Amino acid sequence: MVALHFDQGDILTGYEALHDAAAWLDVSTRGRIRVTGEDRARLLHALTTNNIQKLEPGESCYAFFLSAQGRVLADVSVFCFADHFLLDTEPETAQKVREHLDRYIIADDVTVEDIAARTAAIAVAGPGAAEVAQTAGEGALLLDMSLTGGPGRMIVVPAGERDGVIQRLECSGAVAAAAEDFRVVRLENDHPRYGDDISERYLAQETNQLRALHFQKGCYLGQEIVERVRSRAQIHRVLMPLQIEGAESPSPGTKLQAEGRDAAEITSAAYSPALGKVVALAYVRTEHTKVGTVLDFAGRRAVVGLAPS
Numbered sequence: 023m024v025a026l027h028f029d030q031g032d033i034l035t036g037y038e039a040l041h042d043a044a045a046w047l048d049v050s051t052r053g054r055i056r057v058t059g060e061d062r063a064r065l066l067h068a069l070t071t072n073n074i075q076k077l078e079p080g081e082s083c084y085a086f087f088l089s090a091q092g093r094v095l096a097d098v099s100v101f102c103f104a105d106h107f108l109l110d111t112e113p114e115t116a117q118k119v120r121e122h123l124d125r126y127i128i129a130d131d132v133t134v135e136d137i138a139a140r141t142a143a144i145a146v147a148g149p150g151a152a153e154v155a156q157t158a159g160e161g162a163l164l165l166d167m168s169l170t171g172g173p174g175r176m177i178v179v180p181a182g183e184r185d186g187v188i189q190r191l192e193c194s195g196a197v198a199a200a201a202e203d204f205r206v207v208r209l210e211n212d213h214p215r216y217g218d219d220i221s222e223r224y225l226a227q228e229t230n231q232l233r234a235l236h237f238q239k240g241c242y243l244g245q246e247i248v249e250r251v252r253s254r255a256q257i258h259r260v261l262m263p264l265q266i267e268g269a270e271s272p273s274p275g276t277k278l279q280a281e282g283r284d285a286a287e288i289t290s291a292a293y294s295p296a297l298g299k300v301v302a303l304a305y306v307r308t309e310h311t312k313v314g315t316v317l318d319f320a321g322r323r324a325v326v327g328l329a330p331s
């Protein structure tokens with residue numbers, strides 16, 4: 023994470039708090055799906071890219087749902103509890119995930135329940151996130167999850183308790199941040215988001231999120247393509263971080279060149295006040311993914327793979 027240190031006597035902005043303290047954001051629109059039943063682990067294991075069956079209560083993992091063609095349908099954070107799994111996903115994919123699960127429940131003892139409408143979710147991020155989140159109150163569900171790629175927690179409570187949780191977080195020093203603050207910091211941390219940087223257009227390995235993949239687990243939907251890519255290295259582009267000179271951010275879909283030929287396509291970009299340049303994520307052709315490779319964006323240098331420290 024980009025290291026910034028501000029005078030604690032100052033009133034921190036949301037962006038500053040994400041770097042140096044703790045900030046919160048209401049993310050109740052995210053998908054929250056509760057999966058119960060005796061066959062819940064077997065079903066999720068067969069439909070996702072990670073090893074769900076090895077999870078014990080209190081553990082979690084990040085995973086993809088794939089199509090039969092190996093394209094990424096959605097990403098999820100899977101949290102294991104004694105009697106259920108909780109899936110957290112992006113707002114754009116919540117309905118898709120529910121329908122995908124329902125489609126494959128045949129004779130299985132599995133129930134899929136959308137709990138988003140009756141709950142609230144508050145993301146807390148920054149170096150002080152874990153400590154601040156502890157003040158959310160008795161009964162609050164604290165999930166070890168970050169939307170920025172840095173230290174973070176997700177707090178889930180009944181919808182009616184939302185305002186009380188926010189009040190306690192702010193009394194503990196957390197600062198309200200805007201969605202754009204979270205977006206800038208996640209790009210500083212090279213943290214992709216499904217819907218912006220990942221979509222059904224891409225194969226699992228193209229996303230460069232190998233933490234979502236378990237290569238020794240049993241058969242699952244889309245595994246044949248994942249294994250083929252692994253064994254034959256058959257990908258031509260990879261999602262990579264970029265740092266671009268100047269303050270103007272390229273729009274999604276912008277092409278960058280190397281030696282006059284298209285070499286990368288931007289998915290997300292934002293100006294980083296901490297770095298004084300634009301940070302971005304882009305799908306870069308594999309021959310240009312070496313750290314330090316320089317690409318061209320309208321006469322400006324775009325350097326591949328230099329993650330902030």
